[in-house]
């Protein structure tokens with residue numbers, strides 16, 4: 001029997017927030033950076049502007065006379081992304097630290113500045 005360790009699990013989604021700039025570290029958009037436009041906390045994924053684009057062929061319907069291709073962002077796993085630090089400009093893993101007033105804030109693991 002395993003003795004279960006106490007869980008201090010920080011939701012992955014806390015590491016990335018809307019309007020963050022992120023860098024893709026794996027997949028077809030590797031190396032690209034973009035702005036987070038939406039976080040999907042339950043799925044552990046985010047939507048990033050112009051990253052992981054999905055093209056969907058639209059059939060001609062009465063509503064869509066032109067048909068054509070619908071282009072939109074597909075969700076990308078948070079583990080495939082690094083946050084670009086607004087202080088040092090480098091892509092980094094995110095740490096957490098507790099301030100004196102008890103607030104938990106994100107920190108850059110490269111320059112150790114607090115990320116807002």
Ligand SMILES: [Zn+2]
Nearest residue numbers: 085088108111
């Ligand atoms: Zn930094």
